[in-house]
């Protein structure tokens with residue numbers, strides 16, 4: 001039997017770690033927007049009332065700080081900054097607060113960008129591609145198909161098609177909940193699910209496998225409005241099987257970041273702490289918490305990774321107040337249920 005008091009204490013230590021890190025200027029500047037969302041979702045979807053009010057208070061505090069830094073959307077906002085405003089809009093909605101920047105301004109700003117500008121590809125015309133690179137260390141974003149940076153000649157890291165799909169799913173979904181078209185419709189991104197199967201196995205490249213797991217967890221998050229609804233495994237049998245197949249290896253690879261996402265997604269499919277996989281993963285997370293309350297590599301220099309790993313571990317451990325079994329938008333089901341491959 002798992003000790004629920006111990007789970008609650010472990011979660012609160014994790015939440016405190018993120019809060020302390022977020023108070024640092026450097027962290028807030030780089031990851032503050034996501035931390036507002038982290039706390040807003042904690043407030044909106046946790047079953048534990050203490051965690052709900054803790055999340056709400058911290059979300060509001062960080063939101064105030066965010067608004068001081070970004071009082072209004074600049075006319076020449078980059079696509080990244082526009083997306084941060086959209087995330088804040090979503091967080092405010094989850095907290096049932098009135099919008100600071102109206103969605104009309106966001107809608108108008110989104111029209112300045114094409115699907116390729118925002119998502120790297122146009123989901124109306126093609127599936128998520130395998131030829132987009134990450135931004136170069138010199139900060140230059142190279143055009144598609146480049147293997148070497150145009151500006152500094154460095155070798156570029158290629159984003160897997162799963163990574164590209166995951167970001168497009170999350171970004172178009174969150175924007176659409178505010179009535180904003182972020183380059184393409186969410187349904188046009190989701191419809192490529194059959195083309196993304198079969199998902200990689202443990203024998204494949206580890207980075208691609210991790211990206212595929214993130215992509216599938218984001219299918220879950222966007223279909224269940226980030227921890228709001230339960231999904232039936234019958235709607236997505238292949239995705240359900242893929243997530244289940246990766247729990248034990250995430251533990252043996254010491255990957256709490258992936259494990260956290262696997263556990264909350266599997267809980268969305270109806271597995272509870274009495275299921276052996278959830279129990280196995282929960283025990284791993286309880287044992288793997290660092291002394292400072294975080295999860296993951298304490299020497300990791302990337303502050304966003306430090307926050308995100310702890311965030312997903314918290315989400316993997318916490319219980320949700322599900323609002324029934326349904327899709328975020330029921331009309332979506334016809335988008336993939338007819339495909340048989």
Ligand SMILES: [Zn+2]
Pocket residue numbers: 136137138139140149150151152153154
């Ligand atoms: Zn470069």
